Amino acid sequence: MKDALIVARFTAIEAVKKKSFKITLAIILLGIIIAFNIPNIIKLFKDNDSNKNDTILVIDQKDIYKGLLENLNSMELGYKFEITKDSKTSNEIKDLLEKDEIEAAIDITEETDGIKLNYLTESIGFGSVLVDESIFTELYKVVKLGELGLSEKDIAYVNAPLLFEITELGEGGSINLLGVAMGLCMVLFFAIFYCANQVSASITQEKTSKIIDTLITSVSPRSIVVGKTLGIGLVGLMEVVAVITTAFVSYKLFFPKDILTGIIDLSNVTFGFVLISIIYFILGYTLYAFIYALCGSLISKPEDLGQASGLISIVALIGFYLAYFSMMNPASSLNKLASLLPISSPFSVPARFITRAISIEILLISIIILILSIALIAYCAIKIYSSAILNYGTKVDLKTMIEMFKQKDN
Amino acid sequence: MHLVFKNVNKTYIKKKVVDNVSFELTKPSIFGLLGTNGAGKTTCIRMMLGIIKKDSGEITLDGKSITRKDINFGYMPEERGLYPKITIYNQLMFFSEIKGINRKDADKSIKYWLKKLDMMEYINMNAEKLSKGNQQKIQFILAVMNEPDLIVLDEPFSGLDPVNTELLKNIVLELTKQGKYIIMSSHQMAQIEEFCSDILILNKGKCILQGNLKEIKDSYEANKVEIITHENIEKHLKELNLKAYQNVNNNYLINIKSEDEGYKLFDLLTKNKVRITKFELKKPSLHDIFIEKAGK
Numbered sequence: 001m002k003d004a005l006i007v008a009r010f011t012a013i014e015a016v017k018k019k020s021f022k023i024t025l026a027i028i029l030l031g032i033i034i035a036f037n038i039p040n041i042i043k044l045f046k047d048n049d050s051n052k053n054d055t056i057l058v059i060d061q062k063d064i065y066k067g068l069l070e071n072l073n074s075m076e077l078g079y080k081f082e083i084t085k086d087s088k089t090s091n092e093i094k095d096l097l098e099k100d101e102i103e104a105a106i107d108i109t110e111e112t113d114g115i116k117l118n119y120l121t122e123s124i125g126f127g128s129v130l131v132d133e134s135i136f137t138e139l140y141k142v143v144k145l146g147e148l149g150l151s152e153k154d155i156a157y158v159n160a161p162l163l164f165e166i167t168e169l170g171e172g173g174s175i176n177l178l179g180v181a182m183g184l185c186m187v188l189f190f191a192i193f194y195c196a197n198q199v200s201a202s203i204t205q206e207k208t209s210k211i212i213d214t215l216i217t218s219v220s221p222r223s224i225v226v227g228k229t230l231g232i233g234l235v236g237l238m239e240v241v242a243v244i245t246t247a248f249v250s251y252k253l254f255f256p257k258d259i260l261t262g263i264i265d266l267s268n269v270t271f272g273f274v275l276i277s278i279i280y281f282i283l284g285y286t287l288y289a290f291i292y293a294l295c296g297s298l299i300s301k302p303e304d305l306g307q308a309s310g311l312i313s314i315v316a317l318i319g320f321y322l323a324y325f326s327m328m329n330p331a332s333s334l335n336k337l338a339s340l341l342p343i344s345s346p347f348s349v350p351a352r353f354i355t356r357a358i359s360i361e362i363l364l365i366s367i368i369i370l371i372l373s374i375a376l377i378a379y380c381a382i383k384i385y386s387s388a389i390l391n392y393g394t395k396v397d398l399k400t401m402i403e404m405f406k407q408k409d410n
Numbered sequence: 411m412h413l414v415f416k417n418v419n420k421t422y423i424k425k426k427v428v429d430n431v432s433f434e435l436t437k438p439s440i441f442g443l444l445g446t447n448g449a450g451k452t453t454c455i456r457m458m459l460g461i462i463k464k465d466s467g468e469i470t471l472d473g474k475s476i477t478r479k480d481i482n483f484g485y486m487p488e489e490r491g492l493y494p495k496i497t498i499y500n501q502l503m504f505f506s507e508i509k510g511i512n513r514k515d516a517d518k519s520i521k522y523w524l525k526k527l528d529m530m531e532y533i534n535m536n537a538e539k540l541s542k543g544n545q546q547k548i549q550f551i552l553a554v555m556n557e558p559d560l561i562v563l564d565e566p567f568s569g570l571d572p573v574n575t576e577l578l579k580n581i582v583l584e585l586t587k588q589g590k591y592i593i594m595s596s597h598q599m600a601q602i603e604e605f606c607s608d609i610l611i612l613n614k615g616k617c618i619l620q621g622n623l624k625e626i627k628d629s630y631e632a633n634k635v636e637i638i639t640h641e642n643i644e645k646h647l648k649e650l651n652l653k654a655y656q657n658v659n660n661n662y663l664i665n666i667k668s669e670d671e672g673y674k675l676f677d678l679l680t681k682n683k684v685r686i687t688k689f690e691l692k693k694p695s696l697h698d699i700f701i702e703k704a705g706k
Contacts, residue, residue, distance in 0.1 A: 010504045210491025217485040219508045
């Protein structure tokens with residue numbers, strides 16, 4: 001174990017010293033800071049556009065709305081509404097738009113088949129309609145109900161929205177933490193895809209570089225495989241911690257608090273959820289790191305690495321989507337499978353735990369299966385690594401692999 | 411130290427790579443382990459160092475079965491390799507640590523060996539920036555810096571310039587004087603003849619020749635004659651049905667079937683008053699013996 005730790009420390013330190021590591025991590029962290037600042041950047045652009053007129057001209061020549069359109073200015077829609085009964089030609093409106101005196105114009109006319117709102121804007125594109133037409137529909141309803149002789153109180157009663165409530169009859173859990181669980185799934189997938197995958201690169205590189213002959217005489221194959229996986233794993237976890245810390249600090253410092261209200265509620269985080277998340281994150285990450293180590297042990301040429309790693313990414317993707325499916329469909333019978341299958345349980349179980357959709361028995365069985373899978377894959381990785389280094393340069397096909405398992409040494 | 415390798419066998423994926431091989435190291439010296447490519451030398455070394463397990467036979471150190479931990483060894487493999495992007499100091503320190511040397515002693519040892527091999531200026535340089543010869547010297551340091559009792563050197567001088575070859579040769583001899591057991595594997599037979607007292611030749615996993623090098627060579631009769639004269643002796647060679655396989659300015663190399671045939675030739679030349687500058691009955695070199703044994 002001491003040797004494995006020395007290999008792990010050496011691997012981790014040398015991986016961190018690499019320029020590629022520093023640059024990639026810096027780009028990722030910068031990306032996170034920028035992402036959390038997007039609302040501020042949008043706001044900044046809006047503020048810079050303050051000299052731009054935010055007036056919307058509303059033309060109601062026949063006073064169809066009976067003066068009710070003035071209410072638009074009290075609705076805090078983000079625009080100033082200039083109500084007029086004066087007729088304007090298209091050219092006059094175009095002129096106002098070009099001079100930036102108005103943002104848009106709405107011409108209200110009465111047609112034979114109803115009221116027509118003609119929205120006039122400089123150009124049509126995504127987001128060019130600044131006001132929801134339903135506001136005008138609602139206001140028009142008020143006008144019409146008034147004409148029918150209803151009092152303001154009656155009109156308010158008619159327009160009142162229906163009360164809608166969801167009641168969960170099961171034990172229930174913190175549904176607001178599903179967003180957190182989803183976030184953790186993504187972080188785990190990122191860690192697997194970006195960090196754990198470096199284990200196979202590191203093992204293949206060492207196998208194909210001639211250093212392996214010196215290394216193998218100094219330390220056992222088990223210490224090399226475990227040490228490499230631990231070392232790269234540690235670097236990966238450091239990256240994940242750096243990503244989460246940066247995201248958390250950026251959220252606290254820069255992100256407008258009202259945007260995620262109702263989506264993510266950290267006040268419901270329990271010790272159990274944190275513990276289960278950490279356990280599954282570490283076990284899941286370790287499982288995939290050893291799968292990558294196995295892949296690195298099997299490969300004899302670095303050029304084959306991309307293809308083999310791609311296959312593992314597909315496996316991780318299947319695990320991720322199985323978990324995603326179980327989050328979206330809590331009643332599905334696939335959920336139990338997702339919680340027990342080692343490739344998907346690290347993604348699935350934390351989410352099922354917070355919605356209390358998993359029993360303690362299944363939770364324990366899931367952890368045991370995951371640990372046994374890690375041990376089995378680590379054993380295979382070490383066995384194949386040990387045999388393959390005696391055989392490097394030659395292709396390791398399925399038949400050779402079976403023969404390698406039969407070897408009694410190493 | 412008494413290292414015994416007795417009737418050792420190893421099969422790897424249905425191929426017998428070591429077949430009933432035996433040898434022993436009883437005193438500090440340089441032992442030559444020879445063989446063609448794929449003869450089983452590296453497998454023997456790995457089994458001897460406890461890296462892989464034997465299928466059968468005995469490998470003992472001072473009477474006890476060998477395990478990886480029991481033997482303090484240094485190994486310079488034929489396949490040279492260093493971490494290209496890591497400084498010389500850091501990789502030497504890493505290997506020292508996994509060999510169980512504490513950082514303080516390792517630091518001392520690294521600096522001692524770098525100075526001894528005139529490599530101190532490269533201490534903080536990445537390995538990829540070193541010449542092939544200098545990388546080889548670092549590999550040599552890796553093999554000796556933990557003060558091992560047994561040192562295995564696989565082609566230690568290949569690729570080195572004459573100055574560095576001489577430097578390394580002197581260090582190898584110095585190590586033997588210090589009581590180290592050295593196993594040297596090389597395809598350069600002249601180097602084996604220069605260094606080794608005992609040899610073992612492997613071919614396809616089997617031992618085809620082993621013993622004291624001098625005794626082996628003495629057991630062979632001379633099989634060629636070297637003659638330097640002032641005149642052409644072709645007609646005399648024809649009389650004895652001999653033919654020179656090399657003749658440069660009356661410097662002849664002639665194959666003979668026995669030493670008697672050589673003496674007959676000498677008698678004939680003196681009888682015909684041929685002026686001879688040199689006449690030498692030559693025994694087969696290790697190179698010839700190797701070709702004869704392993705080339706079959």
